[in-house]
Amino acid sequence: MHVLATAGHVDHGKSTLVRALTGSDPDRLADEKRRGLTIRLGYCWTELDPVGEVAFVDVPGHDRFLPTTLSGLGPAPAVLFVVAADDPWMPQAAEHLAALDALGVRHGVLAVTRADLTDPGPALATARAQLAGTGLAGAPAVAVSGRTGQGLAELRAALGAMLAAIPAPDPATPARLWADRSFHLRGSGTIVTGTLPAGTIAVGDRLVTDAVEVRVRGIQALGSDTDRVVGPARVALDLGGGVGRSVAEGSVLVAPEAYRWTSEIDVRLRGDGDPPRGPLLHIGALACAVHVRPLGNGYARLGLERPLPLHAGDRAILRDPGDRRMWGVAVLDPDPVPLRRRGAAGRHATALAGFDGGMAAPLRVRGAARRSELARSGFTDDLDAAAGDEWLLDPARASELAARLTELVTAAGVDGISPADAARRLGLPDPVLLRALPGPAPIERGGRLVADIGLGEAESRALAALTAELADAPFAAPDADRLRELGIDDAMLARLARAGRLVRPAPGIALGPGAVDEAVSRLAELPQPFTASEARRALGTSRRVALPLLDHLDRSGRTVRLPDDRRRLRT
Structure with missing residues (x-):
């Protein structure tokens, strides 16, 4: 049609x-x-x-x-x-x-x-x-x-x-129906009619208008019943009873999760002179009052009196009801960033000049964003990032953030910094974005990011002696007296553990850095589940070492402790 x-x-x-x-x-x-x-x-x-x-x-x-x-x-x-x-x-x-x-x-x-x-x-x-x-x-x-x-x-x-000669729109485009009539038909329920510019609606589909979800119970196009309709099309939808006045003339019905319902948009204006502060926005088959905030160079931010499901690239009209002047509106960003600092409006207008409907420009403005959220705003995926990446990071900021992360981790020393704290200090919305930064990633040990820093002479000498002692019996952890003879106190043990140079399942117990993997390998040879005594014998160590090590394996998710106090390896 x-x-x-x-x-x-x-x-x-x-x-x-x-x-x-x-x-x-x-x-x-x-x-x-x-x-x-x-x-x-x-x-x-x-x-x-x-x-x-x-x-x-x-x-x-x-x-x-x-x-x-x-x-x-x-x-x-x-x-x-x-x-x-x-x-x-x-x-x-x-x-x-x-x-x-x-x-x-x-x-x-x-x-x-x-x-x-x-x-x-x-x-x-x-x-x-x-x-x-x-x-x-x-x-x-x-x-x-x-x-x-x-x-x-x-x-x-x-x-x-x-x-x-008009190019056919993609039938997979998310459906959006502008309702220009709504009435109640006895024996059916609420009927809405409107123009479907693109996309597909089928009987049984669920659509959303404002905060209400409705189900399509019937479709009529050009006077005939049909099971589905593909835009562009004139269509009448039977929404059944129970909808009441929630779907009125001027409503817009959209596919769930496909559009961002927004009350603020960044736009490019085309027309003579400046619009008044409170004109009407005409988009689709509806009109709503808006507040205009000029940004400069023909760009503006519009505050809408009601949330609307909009995409980048939508076209609309601003109209002054007083003198009937009109301005063309091109929606650039349905989810604009806040403008709080002095001079931010002018800088933002310059940034909006680069908006072309793709994800790259809004990502530059945001710094970081979810791919799915950019898609809901109607931006076309034009990024080089892997298709499976949900969180996206602006490449222009990545190098700067990587350098700042290195500074944060180095300043934290052997104590390290949690990924959540690092992301917060860098202004990133999710710690997963730390993995997207270029260069060598910080070392993560015990849930914290630590720098791969060198050891002092005393620490290096003590670590070498301890490593030699554990070479033939990796789970025969020296007792407190022997550790003192090696020049190791508990504070040094803690620093070496945070630096990833050894495993410290409990204060006063030191094992080599490969102890956890070696323990899992030996426990895998036991019938599952196993008792603490069976584990102690497999590891060739004492209860003093075996019990804290098993607790460490529980905390790190390598083993599962059962109600009867036995354990099994996590599969």
Whole structure:
């Protein structure tokens, strides 16, 4: 399916043209028929070669209904722009064109109506000149008459060719439906209709709106029931009973966990002059009040009155309800970093100039981020980091942080520093990011990061003597008297253990650095589980050494102590 909206000044023949193309009347309200103008969004469909099904969203042309018009234009990827041959270029035509340009609409057809009443040439030339400075510059143009049928075949051909040239969106794109109508249908429940720009919705899917999760119980597209629909499409969803007023007109329904619901966004603005502090933001089929914080150079931070599910790259309109000025909005970052220091706004505007939709630029601003969170914000993965890495670190900061980590670990001496404390001091959100730093990683012993520092002369001499003593009997730890003879007190034992030069399962007990692995190897030969006495004999040592060593193996996760006081190796 393809979807396009109409646009143009009131009473220039938009609805008449849609009726002529589809055979259906988009004006369904009695008041619309009585007054001869569109008040609410209208929907009709037909088939066009070579693209097949095409849904039309017919929008009001009267200036009083501009918010409704923008709700129809917002999600539509293409437009049928209508001007009348027997009227000059009119204000709402200019306003609709400005809105389309702000939304970044680049696909459309220009239709000059009432060609049976007067020469369409002057109106066609004027309209082409007006379109020339917008994204619709060079759009194909057709002179038509909805009353006589003149030019309708040419218009159908032009619309079909234009729609065929639009790249098809990825059906795997996370679904986001902008609800432009919501009503209760007896026997079914809450029904919402809207335009699905991209993605797929199937019966049974769960969708989220604000804090409410709903389940799709039925789908209708172009008047027919279906099990699934792929955007772009006009769709009606049956959400069943129990939803109540939680899904109203102006709601947006999205795939769970696929979008960031945000109340603050960084954007690029395009338009004349500065917007007021409190304009309206029109995005999709809804509008909400925002607070504008200028950052400089055409960039701003918008505070939204309600959380919305937004992605980087979304297009919207800022509108001043007072003087009707509009600005185009491109969402750059739906999850902006705080700006607290003096001059931060200007520096941040410079950084935003590098945002291109990929993850690299927001990662530079954040320093570190989760890949999944960047994806929820709509950033495309353009990083060289391994695909499985969840935490990402800005390469530009990595070398500086690695040097600072070395300083922290060295300053901590043999006592070391915990990974959590090191990450906190470096401003990293998770200790796992320490592993992503370049250069040799600090040594981790006993849950702490320690520097590989050299030993003093006395420590080296004492360690050499102890190593020689344990060479033939690795678990025959010297007693306190022998340790004193070797020049080793308990403080030195603790320092050597923290430096990883020996194992100290308890005060006064010293074993070689490979004692734990050797103990596990010997215990693996025992029938599992085993008693402390069986372990003592396998290790060839005394209870004084065996019991603290077994406790050490328990704490380090190498063995499991059972309720009957036996142990087994952890598998």
